[in-house]
Amino acid sequence: MGAFAAYSDEFLFDLVKTGDRNAYSEIYNRYKGILYVHACRMLKDNDEAEDVIHDLFAVLWARRETIVIHKEFRYYLYSALRNRIFKNMSNRKRDDNYRASLPDAMDETESNADHLVRQNLLSMLIEKEISCLPRKMREVFELSRKSNLSHREIAEQLEISEQTVRKHIQHSLKILRVKIKLLSVLFY
Template sequence: MILYSKLSDDELAVLLRDGDKTAFSEIYHRYKGILHVHAYKKLGDFEEAKDVIQDLFSTLWLKHKDMPLTTNISGYLYITIRNKIFNIIAHKKVISKYTDSITSFIDENNFTTDLIMREKDLASIIEKEINALPPKMREVFILSRRKNMSHKEIANTLGVSEHTVKNQIKSSLKILRTKLGLILYLALLLKF
């Protein structure tokens, strides 16, 4: 009868390649603790380290026939666990970048949507106040600001003096500034 605990790593590796379950069990018990400590130090999560060790030994058993002929089983296990840890860390970085990207997109999209809504609200408020101007004043204002007509062109179109056009525009701007100033202040105050 073989006393597996007395066998060297090299002897256990040969037996493992031949499918000896007891050799596998001995390797597992020799190295699971030290590998778990190493994985825990690198990952910072006890359960995740435990899962990595479980995965390592599951893979080792499933692929025991393909295990390279090595005289250093501890080195082989260490390199394998190191690579698994690197893969986990790389995967976490990808997930983190993806999460940050999604969060950033959502934040920007919400900001853009909010900005568009505010612009529409503001345009609606301005239009409402322009429509509330006295009819002649509104007409002069619209010809000046929307049709880009000069004071002379407006005066000729409406059959009034340029001085009247100038006064109507000045008065409409004063009214709008007063009304919109208070409304915009309250609108911005209520939005935040």
């Protein structure tokens, strides 16, 4: 590899284009230090600077056959590094914005999910309380609230007076209000 030290960057890159790994190593060793310092200065993060340098050289090798350099090779490297750093900064800003928005979305999602869970649980408990009502009262209540029948229709169907239907509904609502009030204190 010492033999490559005397060659110009442009000549070395011509060798790299043909797949010469030794020429590639010489270019890497020649520029990794100065590019790293430049990247650290711009990024203010040593690990990120190192990643950018490695990415730059990985792309250089991967695209070696298609890269066209119009100026001196070192200017190409500095420009490519600068562009990669700007892209990195832009991605970092986008990632930071995304991460900043996550807690709000998570809180909202958790809040909605929590509310739905509590609502479903409360509905199940109300159904349980309805099932605990005396049989005739429960039957009248369910025909009124679930089947949406009028007092007259319920009275005809069950062969009881409308007054009895009204009393059953009033009494069942009174019982359920007390129990729901207790349940809502527990859940909300």
